[in-house]
Amino acid sequence: MKSLNFDNRFIRDLPADPIKENSRRQVHKACYSFVEPTKVSAPSLLSFSKDAANLLDLDSDDCNSETFLNTFSGNALLDGMQPYAMCYGGHQFGNWAGQLGDGRAINLGEVKNQSGDYWALQLKGAGPTPYSRTADGLAVLRSSIREYLCSEAMHHLGVPTTRALSLINTGEQVMRDIMYDGNAAYEPCTVVCRLSPSFVRFGSFQIFSARNEHEQLKQLADVTIKHHFAHLLEQFEESSTELYLAWLNEVCQRTVSMIVDWMRVGFVHGVMNTDNMSILGLTIDYGPYGWLDDFNPEWTPNTTDSQHRRYRYGQQANVALWNCYQLANALYPLIEQTEPLEAILNEFQSSYQNQWLAMMASKLGLENVEEGDQELFERLETLLAQTETDMTLFYRLLANDELSVDTFENAYYQTPENDYIEAMTNWLSDYSLRRELDDIDNQTRFNNMNAVNPLYVFRNYLAQQAIDKAEQGDMSMVNELLEVLKKPYTEQSGKQHLAAKRPDWARTKVGCSMLSCSS
Ligand code: AMP
Ligand code: MG
Secondary structure, three states: OOOOOEOOHHHHHOOEOOOOOOOOOOOOOOOEEEOOOOOOOOOEEEEEOHHHHHHOOOOHHHHOOHHHHHHHOOOOOOOOOOOEEEOOEEEEOOEEEEEOOOOOEEEEEEEEOOOOOEEEEEEEOOOOOOOOOOOOOOOEHHHHHHHHHHHHHHHHHOOOEOEEEEEEEEEEEEEEOOOOOOOOEEEEEEEEEEEEOOOOEHHHHHHHHHOOOHHHHHHHHHHHHHHHOHHHHOOOOOOOHHHHHHHHHHHHHHHHHHHHHHHHHOEEOOOOOHHHOEOOOOEOOOOOOEEOOEOOOOOOOEHHHOOOOOOOHHHHHHHHHHHHHHHHHHHHHHHOOOHHHHHHHHHHHHHHHHHHHHHHHHHOOOOOOOOOHHHHHHHHHHHHHHOOEEHHHHHHHOOOOOOOHHHHHHHEOOOOOHHHHHHHHHHHHHHHHHHHHOOOOHHHHHHHHHOOOOOOOOOHHHHHHHHHHHHOOOOHHHHHHHHHOOOOOOOOOOOHHHOOOOOHHHOOOEOOOEEOOOO
């Protein structure tokens, strides 16, 4: 394998936990603890992403090498690697949970690639760390496949996300009770290597603020800005209030864009706790997420959240704003003024509203947002929820020239009733009139719509099918999905089965429509 060029600036520039022993504990005044991955007995490479490997200047031969397997299973360290787990806290389901941290993720270091980009490498499922609390530090095959494939799928959909390099079976097994109902069973353990310019979260700042460790709070803010928001230093003075405000504003705006993308493609994160919010506005921590099959704003895949459905599809923007409030609170000691913070949070709302409108216009193939369009969009969403309609298929079919309720036959999970047919017919006629106001030909509109409305998404039941096969030792569907989801907007011959709406058997199946945090 080619050698990687490490420049571990996070640990070089930030305070370490002085204790080196791998024991579970509260870690104060430190951003991370040094800890090594646990060695595994019989690693085997299940899959790797060529695209993610390219980010590290690695090719397929490199990924198939013995060194790659040993490194990304956690069995060996390359020259320049300095493994560590990060300290952070977070609000879980609205409540402050105190210290969380990388309980089963171990960073190996930061690669500086040939283009000068930095990629932090992180093994998820690499064994216990000081932050493991009562858990084992391991990850199972099903949750690792879900993280691995969804990270790459999201990237190719154009949604900001962390990436996934490799999926490695460790040879170990661990007991998990998937639905927390007393049916525990052994499952194979795996390690995913994920990549991100940074794994710093909202909760990384919250932990220092909650503990009144303001010196470390400032250090982490300054270093995060220096490494990842350097453009702001050209405009604002180091450590100035204006700089921190501009930075918070950018974080909030990146979060807005990310959520608008989730809404566009029908992604429901499922666990938008503040420890799962990236400071770079990337989708991070793929747990009990899901994809809307039928368009239902009330839906969440996460059964752990089934009572309040805090993290349901239609609530994601509000929750992201709530999370930004928590980040603003955490940064208050650096800013000490409430008014500009409130202005930034208000800006979140107006910006979300504008970007949502623009996104909906693009899904409908409209060139701009005109007066009356908002009502048109909202009427559509009400209709989509009225008769169970596959969101993904609906928007692809909407790109056709001639539209009637029959156009969408393949997208319905229920037989449309008369009042729906009448309302939808009216809507389609209003929409067709609205389309005609734009000065753009049918073919261009068709192409524009198909460039923002994906045909292939990582449907919940497809994930489960790929997992079922992988658990039998057959990785073919994982690898097929990895390839097809690279071009989610392009119809691919022979791949109709990966664009099909949810079959009836998957409606209420565990793993397809119901997921838990057990992973
Ligand atoms: P999550 O719900 O995946 O965001 O996890 C919340 C916290 O629990 C994080 O600090 C994780 O590192 C930790 N965690 C989750 N699963 C495990 C596990 N199997 N072993 C150790 N820590 C875990
Ligand atoms: Mg997490």
